Amino acid sequence: MTNRPDLPAEIARRRTFAIISHPDAGKTTLTEKFLLYGGAIQMAGQVRAKGEARRTRSDFMQMEKDRGISVSASAMSFDFEKYRFNLVDTPGHSDFSEDTYRTLTAVDAAVMVIDGAKGVESQTQKLFEVCRLRDLPILTFCNKMDRESRDTFDIIDEIQENLAIDVTPASWPIGVGREFIGCYDILRDKLELMDRADRNKVAESIQISGLDDPKLAEHVPAHLLEKFLEEIEMAKELLPKLDPEALLNGSMTPIWFGSAMNSFGVKELMDGLATYGPEPQIQSAQPRNIAPEETKVAGFVFKVQANMDPKHRDRVAFVRLASGHFERGMKLTHVRSKKQMAITNPVLFLAADRELAEEAWAGDIIGIPNHGQLRIGDTLTEGEAIRVSGIPSFAPELLQTCRAGDPMKAKHLEKALMQFAEEGAAKVFKPTFGSGFIVGVVGALQFEVLASRIELEYGLPVRFEPSQFTSARWVAGEQTAVDKFVAANKQHIATDNDGDTVYLTRLQWDIDRVGRDYPDINLTATKEMMV
Numbered sequence: 001m002t003n004r005p006d007l008p009a010e011i012a013r014r015r016t017f018a019i020i021s022h023p024d025a026g027k028t029t030l031t032e033k034f035l036l037y038g039g040a041i042q043m044a045g046q047v048r049a050k051g052e053a054r055r056t057r058s059d060f061m062q063m064e065k066d067r068g069i070s071v072s073a074s075a076m077s078f079d080f081e082k083y084r085f086n087l088v089d090t091p092g093h094s095d096f097s098e099d100t101y102r103t104l105t106a107v108d109a110a111v112m113v114i115d116g117a118k119g120v121e122s123q124t125q126k127l128f129e130v131c132r133l134r135d136l137p138i139l140t141f142c143n144k145m146d147r148e149s150r151d152t153f154d155i156i157d158e159i160q161e162n163l164a165i166d167v168t169p170a171s172w173p174i175g176v177g178r179e180f181i182g183c184y185d186i187l188r189d190k191l192e193l194m195d196r197a198d199r200n201k202v203a204e205s206i207q208i209s210g211l212d213d214p215k216l217a218e219h220v221p222a223h224l225l226e227k228f229l230e231e232i233e234m235a236k237e238l239l240p241k242l243d244p245e246a247l248l249n250g251s252m253t254p255i256w257f258g259s260a261m262n263s264f265g266v267k268e269l270m271d272g273l274a275t276y277g278p279e280p281q282i283q284s285a286q287p288r289n290i291a292p293e294e295t296k297v298a299g300f301v302f303k304v305q306a307n308m309d310p311k312h313r314d315r316v317a318f319v320r321l322a323s324g325h326f327e328r329g330m331k332l333t334h335v336r337s338k339k340q341m342a343i344t345n346p347v348l349f350l351a352a353d354r355e356l357a358e359e360a361w362a363g364d365i366i367g368i369p370n371h372g373q374l375r376i377g378d379t380l381t382e383g384e385a386i387r388v389s390g391i392p393s394f395a396p397e398l399l400q401t402c403r404a405g406d407p408m409k410a411k412h413l414e415k416a417l418m419q420f421a422e423e424g425a426a427k428v429f430k431p432t433f434g435s436g437f438i439v440g441v442v443g444a445l446q447f448e449v450l451a452s453r454i455e456l457e458y459g460l461p462v463r464f465e466p467s468q469f470t471s472a473r474w475v476a477g478e479q480t481a482v483d484k485f486v487a488a489n490k491q492h493i494a495t496d497n498d499g500d501t502v503y504l505t506r507l508q509w510d511i512d513r514v515g516r517d518y519p520d521i522n523l524t525a526t527k528e529m530m531v
């Protein structure tokens, strides 16, 4: 289904999405099966290496060191039937929610994976709310149905209630736990039977002419069939039918039941994404929005990754193309600096490898190697001064002072920290008074990852120590008011990695006081990454 019949076919066939889930629900396994069906990998296992590595913190560091694996998984492109899927990876750990938020600005839809035994978990809820902010269409996959799972109505009710979204069953499970035999595909009247013996095998699929088709009884044991017919009858009465419009505006989610590990239900989910999932959408920008079918190319940076290949010390900016047909070698204007950049070595991320991108279309994610010119939030166009909006930067929730083990290496440390700041891995504040840097992150694990990466990539052992400050707020207001405020509060002032003024404090009381004493000053916890 297409809601934009005027889109060029190359753009209309693109589906750019992310998979969101609570850790352990099966995101990695599902990603792997997507790639398997997309023909991007031959054997299950390549992505798994990464999933297993996530289990422990030290292994997580190891994974970070092993940039090759994590990079290829940051954005993956593969073909599925006549569609081109672009899957953008979201970090699973809650400490990386800011990165996740930005990733979600680069996709048109999300696949939400939940564990059939656990239902909606805390991280699912958080990520869902982020999707909600952008009205992203969401397709739900209820995983691990091969195990003991909760009652189907229960799961659906929980999603409807906790997430305040209409849920429509796209498939219905038959049997529970050991007795789970497969699903009835409600959208296409098919009986899908799971093959427990061969996890990589595509399940058996039997066309059924409707719920009264005697073929059902040939494949489904009587006691399961009776319960299934009862349930599906009730479901039809109580639950809404799939409304493609409601799916596209984010008010309804279809749910598929399956088992990623057994490759079951995955293809139906992919078909759903292909058929109902949105094609590349209009991008919010200033002074005007960008439509995908515009012939001129525009794109924006939503992620920067440094030192992807330790041998080359390069950085790659991940760019979501918002419009047009990009060809290698094109000269694009970097709107922030107004400078032209020849994009000679763009890369596409094809599952296990990166490849030179000869061309790309609106909806695609390309990587642009650069030496630091490209930052998160930057827009590239064919000349017009449009800037993509809506990529926020959040005030960090944890602050620590960072010092180099060797005090002579302070300059090196600054360079390393700035690089990670541009990558979006941390905020770096340079206080007006005193020495050293204050590093701000959203979750504690990020300090460990940073320390390990600074040592590994820059050969600099560093220490993170408690800072005298615990909160940071950006200072906004008329220049004269800001100058006056800064002069009177020097002990609290720092500049962030973009050169913007920041107010540091340890007391909420201070922030409230500024509100009272300086009515012309606005202290904000987010700033838009638009320059």
Ligand SMILES: Nc1nc2c(ncn2[C@@H]2O[C@H](COP(=O)(O)OP(=O)(O)OP(=O)(O)O)[C@@H](O)[C@H]2O)c(=O)[nH]1
Binding pocket: 021, 022, 023, 024, 025, 026, 027, 028, 029, 030, 050, 051, 052, 054, 055, 092, 093, 143, 144, 145, 146, 147, 258, 259, 260, 261, 262
């Ligand atoms: N029984 C069963 N187990 C599954 C299924 N899918 C995944 N698992 C298992 O669940 C565990 C978590 O799966 P992952 O795919 O690593 O989950 P994840 O959401 O990527 O987890 P993080 O890497 O922590 O974010 C693994 O041990 C998988 O083998 C399934 O369909 N059935």
